[in-house]
Amino acid sequence: MGARPEATTAGEDDAALMARIALGDERSFALLMDRHLSRAVSLALRVTGRRAIADEIAQEAFLRVWTRAADWQPTARVTTWLWRIVMNLSLDHMRKIRPGALDDVPEPVDPGENPEAATLRAALGRALDAALAGLPERQGQAVRLCLIDGFSQGEASAALDITEGALESLLVRARRALRASLAAYAPAEAS
Structure with missing residues (x-):
């Protein structure tokens, strides 16, 4: 019987990779990072709104995975732990910066779109951004995770460290x- 090869396989689940990462296996770490880096960046981007910052946050999150792999408990999914790290780093970053004026960069206009429709679309986009920004912090986080990033309610509730019932309550209030904020943009009902 030969020794087990050191190379990780793509078929290994995240928990097995974490066990090997805790032992210093760089290949397992690289595979885990390949699997989850783009979603980590997307989550950080949704919270921070800046790609460069999101990239830095994702890098820091994976650095923490590497240095704290032994702290991970198999009672939680690896991705739940990772999304919580990304969310905490993103929120920490947002707390450190002072709110500034929204970017006044106009949205690119679709060449096939008429100017009136483009103006209405841009106004709706600004209204939606303002409405999302006006939500209480936890409601905004719930909306971004579930409705924008496509997290399941289980993943989102774990990332926010709340129960699924509490998450649903946040979503109901946010909707x-x-x-109410976007009522002016709703299509008129037929009489």
Whole structure:
């Protein structure tokens, strides 16, 4: 019987990779990072709004995975732990910066779109951004995770460290507030 090869296989689950990472296996770490880096960047980008910052946050999150792999408990999914790290780093970054004026960069206009439709679309986009920004922090996080980033309610509740029931409550309140904020943009009902 030969010794087990050191190379990791793409078929290994995240928990097996974490066990090997805790032992210093760089190949397992590289595979885990390949699997989850783009989603980590996307999550950080949704919170921070800046690609360069999101890239830095994702790098820092994976550095923490590498240095704290032995701290991970198999009672939680690896991705749940990773998304929590990314979310905490993103929120820490947002707390450090002072809110500034929204970028006044106009949205690119679709050459096939008429100017009136483009203006309406841009106004709706600004109204939606303002409505999302006006939500309480936890409601905004819930909306971004579930409705924008496509996280399941289980993943989102774990990332926010709340129960699924509490997450659903946040989403209900957020939808109600968004509906009220964007009522002027709703299509008129037929009489």
